[in-house]
Amino acid sequence: MLRVLGLQEVLRVHEGFDIAPPFFELGPKAYLYGKGVLELAKAADRIGKRYNVRIIFTPQYVDIPLVARETGYIHVFAQHMDSIRIGRGIGSVLPESLKEAGAVGVLLNHAEKRLSLSEINRTIKRADEVGLATLVCADTPEEAAAIAHLNPNIILAEPPDLIGSSQAGVSGRNYVATINELVRSINPRLRVLHGAGISGPRDVFDIVSMGAEATGCTSAVVTAEDPAAMLEAMIRSMREAWDKSHP
Amino acid sequence: MLRVLGLQEVLRVHEGFDIAPPFFELGPKAYLYGKGVLELAKAADRIGKRYNVRIIFTPQYVDIPLVARETGYIHVFAQHMDSIRIGRGIGSVLPESLKEAGAVGVLLNHAEKRLSLSEINRTIKRADEVGLATLVCADTPEEAAAIAHLNPNIILAEPPDLIGSSQAGVSGRNYVATINELVRSINPRLRVLHGAGISGPRDVFDIVSMGAEATGCTSAVVTAEDPAAMLEAMIRSMREAWDKSHP
Amino acid sequence: MLRVLGLQEVLRVHEGFDIAPPFFELGPKAYLYGKGVLELAKAADRIGKRYNVRIIFTPQYVDIPLVARETGYIHVFAQHMDSIRIGRGIGSVLPESLKEAGAVGVLLNHAEKRLSLSEINRTIKRADEVGLATLVCADTPEEAAAIAHLNPNIILAEPPDLIGSSQAGVSGRNYVATINELVRSINPRLRVLHGAGISGPRDVFDIVSMGAEATGCTSAVVTAEDPAAMLEAMIRSMREAWDKSHP
């Protein structure tokens, strides 16, 4: 295994970025923008600080500069970028432009924005070059293993339906452990975020208790009557579950 | 012909936007970002005002807010957007986010970012809804005619190789007139910008003299030793050619 | 208008192909293949001949040679092709390969296989070159008008929900007439096929009575208990409706 790691130059992984567990990804997708997204970002900043939980926050591209300037604790990631270099590429997202705008990382290969395997690889390398962390989505255990060979900073594993539902239990716990072990057998420095259809604080508590060091949410927060209150409940749950299982 | 126009509801074209000829599109593509693109935008703002020539300026998404805030004369357009509505769509560009960030329009279907016919149609409608002007690219006369039926504000016609070269002359003049006539026979309110591989002020003078009411440039400006000086020479040429042919 | 037609070289439309109304498109999509699709193709061949109704039949690529060899009355079209020329292009469908395999035309831009405006244009030109007829899908009246400028042989207009439902009536009739008129005001030689969520013979009768010269079906035929019997009922209905409205 060490030989494999050598070959892939594990050390090129973006060194400037680390994120201590537990952490949380709050993705406003295209639900919020402008003033609305800024307000949620500021709430996330306060809440993260209060509970000592880092939050990755992914606004629309145009909102990155303001969100980055007005917050200090959350990690501002872009929702996507392209592997293009300075030059042509109308309509594409230039990595350097994100960095200068204040982003510290980028989400890649979400189910709503699939990339070819080659483009995932090229884009992770571009992120390393310009100093952006990478959070790369995987649908299945084998895709998580595949992506682990490309050396992102974090893998976002989307577990099957069982997790996040009331039937999770034992099989959910096995699933989280299996993915963590598989990914780390390939690249021990990789962090794994378990996306899990989180619909409330209880789901956050459960998945962290199952061994996840990170999870995330979109719709249950942005469509809540009071998004900041829902986020705070989830982050508090995350802290409690983490402290309980890491005494 | 009137019946055709009636059917397609010409009046839904975004009413809030008009741009008086002659005008110019300056596209920094992915050549410039951050401080560099802001500097060029400010120069374009001064130069456009000086010569009374409107300039459409298309920065990277993340640079739209700053460019829009720091300028007052140029029209800030996004390089692309998606037809998605508020909700899901990670990595896509939400029309509402561009509008709130200060963009007044959007470029669509550039050769570097092709869209399906249906997506062009949907995106123009979304732009109308949120109040963004549309500048839609066409490769050939028949594609310009096709797009004219979709009611954008401006068509960017990319003429064949002959234009912008020293052999342009009579055939170039015919080409410009032919496209203008064809597009206006379908939709008389449409403006046509003739992209033409502009490499210097002389090319701008020539194409305006051939009947174009607008043209544009990327590489000859952004790769010039002094981009602002090159832009000023082009805009001065545009004003001179226009005044000469519209006495 | 004549000037427009001149400019777009209407005459380059594939001359070798014409199809007399009424006609029908039977699309097996990916429901049938091999022996199953051959059986339906042979049934379509017999039924079309019996009622003097031409049927456009679109099998999977690999089934084109056998279906073309074993039938004589139906028109075998591919479900898609690319605009590539002889040379590179792994995984793409070469126009010349379809022609030599026995196809006489190609379907383009279906909702399940969207193409960019430029690719639609290039592919229609390639079809003209190699002698394949083109049947190009449009979602809306304005997209039908746009495609009419690109000179395919037939436009497949997908009407809105009202058609094919019991509420069709007057508005359905207006819709069919409007599309036909709009398309023919641009290019009088174009044929228009009105796709309409046909679920049985009655729907075929209705849409032909509303002025359609062609329609088509997939799921109601291929999922029928006896597909050949369902097809025959539809084709008989088409003939009856046509003869009644064209005495």
Next chain:
Amino acid sequence: MLRVLGLQEVLRVHEGFDIAPPFFELGPKAYLYGKGVLELAKAADRIGKRYNVRIIFTPQYVDIPLVARETGYIHVFAQHMDSIRIGRGIGSVLPESLKEAGAVGVLLNHAEKRLSLSEINRTIKRADEVGLATLVCADTPEEAAAIAHLNPNIILAEPPDLIGSSQAGVSGRNYVATINELVRSINPRLRVLHGAGISGPRDVFDIVSMGAEATGCTSAVVTAEDPAAMLEAMIRSMREAWDKSHP
């Protein structure tokens, strides 16, 4: 490592297919079709038999049935397929249709037909289901490792420029060995084909001598004055190099 293999169900890899080294992939891409491709396929069939070298042959979709019927020794693979199931999907290539047409495998993710990581995964699973072998392309060592986790039958590794050039030598040998070792450390049953810009029999000899168990060619064969003679020279070279290094 064994645990990893267990998790990914190595055993689901299509059991019905194995190919003994040395073997060769002859890809006519879109250079040949109809009679031309059949003639080359028959030559490949004779030549492969004569030298006891299996040849994977990838014609245009429509030519699969005839090529499969008229040959007996070569392995007929499709150039691509989709992961769709029986049902909708106009213009897509249904796995079941390839199998019934006589294909025994499919090429996936070539540089001219990139797939998303998820689609590669789904399509390999579909191929396993219907009994088609998979030959999946990888640009870089890390992409080869990634794909190895998805359990195809063969990985087509495209080595960097050095191979196939006169400067290959030591570094070429290291490259071949490195990829082979890396892939087999993940999945020992995987075969690796080293694509290498093969331009003549000498290149084939060299890469097999460097440790490759398979290689392939397109343009040097299809554009040769006598394609069958060029193919024969390459296959003879492959046999000689193999026998010399596997005494």
